[in-house]
Amino acid sequence: MGFVGWPSFFRRASWRRLQTIAIAVLLLLPIGAGSALAAPNSPSAASTAHVYLLRGVLNIFSLGLDDIAVKLRAQGIPVTVANFASWSSLADEAAAGYKSGRIKTIILVGHSSGATALPDMVAKLDQLGAPVKLAIGLDSVFRTSLSGRVGRYINFYIANGAGTPVAKTGQFQGKLENVNVQGVPGVGHMSIEKNQIMQQKVISEIDAVVFGRSAPASGTQKPRQPRAASAAGPGSASTAAVR
Template sequence: MHAPRRVFALAILTALAGVFTGLAGAPAAANPTAHTNHPQKLPPPPKRSETHVYLMRGLFGVFSLGMDDLAGKLNAKGYRSDVYAWDTWPQVTALVTQRYSDGHRGPVVIIGHSLGANSVFSVADTLHKQNIPVRVGVTFDATQPGQVPSNVAVFINFWARDGFGHPVQPAPDYTGDLEDYDLSTQPGIDHTNIDALDRFHQFIIGKLDGMTAPD
């Protein structure tokens, strides 16, 4: 058990630069079994086509079009991505549950903006009660965020204090990675466009690419 890792970024560009610089400069891990002729092999990462991404729009299902743009970028890279209205989260939960019952064990990724971001918590909480893991959860300016449940391995929250967004908190038993990016001081970022900015899309795509393999 380990405490959740909280990342608070006052400047998202600085945060992103640190992430990618760290990845590029990370030294190769030493082989703890170099003395043996039979080192243990790690399982291969899941394929992108095995990764289902569920994106949730905000109010009325006609705003948050950044979700549609992000879905298109993900599909172009080989992920299986679909966009839903925020209030269809029970159907999304049922779809994930059915796929899990049918034997699908690829990564589950849930992304949402505004009311759709609130729905990310609803889906994750319901899946938690069914012991179904969520590989990545991403929220853009959730208006009423819940606690991040322990079945979510990585949770990323982008928010701005403009009357809508809020920081998120982990559940008491959460041991995953929680990244909370406060963009309140960044010019040109507000509730209406936070979901549509390409630099955040590329950050998310980079996260998923690091967890999966091309087909």
């Protein structure tokens, strides 16, 4: 009986070792799977988005956009920084990428003259069949009007400075928000894109679109036109102040 028991003992001991190894492997599998699936903020999750940053005149007054570009690229978001005069060719480039499937989310940001060019770029992209998901203007220097499709258009402007609100036409489809940021500390026409508070607002709005995060409130909003601000459907527009 003792002779027969030893093989049995070794078989049981080997089985226990196999069980231990199997349990260890199973415990590791969810960790690996979770790492592969997690990832709304991994570079792969952002690879199909593209942000176009339009500088103002002479490329020397909108260098804060370069800082924003660095922060976006650090999150794996593809970025193009160019002068506002290139908006038409950039629209062609973005539309080609959208139609090929390489770009699924088009985001536009412009400062000064770059913000003034945004409505034209939005309209052209719509004509090319490549709708803009998000557009952010930083203190457009001329009064502009919107047409075409855009998921959300945010116009940050300084009411007591050079900036003006953006108007919408009957051909506009989307949501327009005019936000007065004159109460933001240190903000000015030449510094709005360099201001750390404003940079964080821009990046947070982009992250909300690209990664599906909740964008933080832009500040205490006091609608100057309650009736217009209450509209939230397609083609709606609102005017607010940020303190």
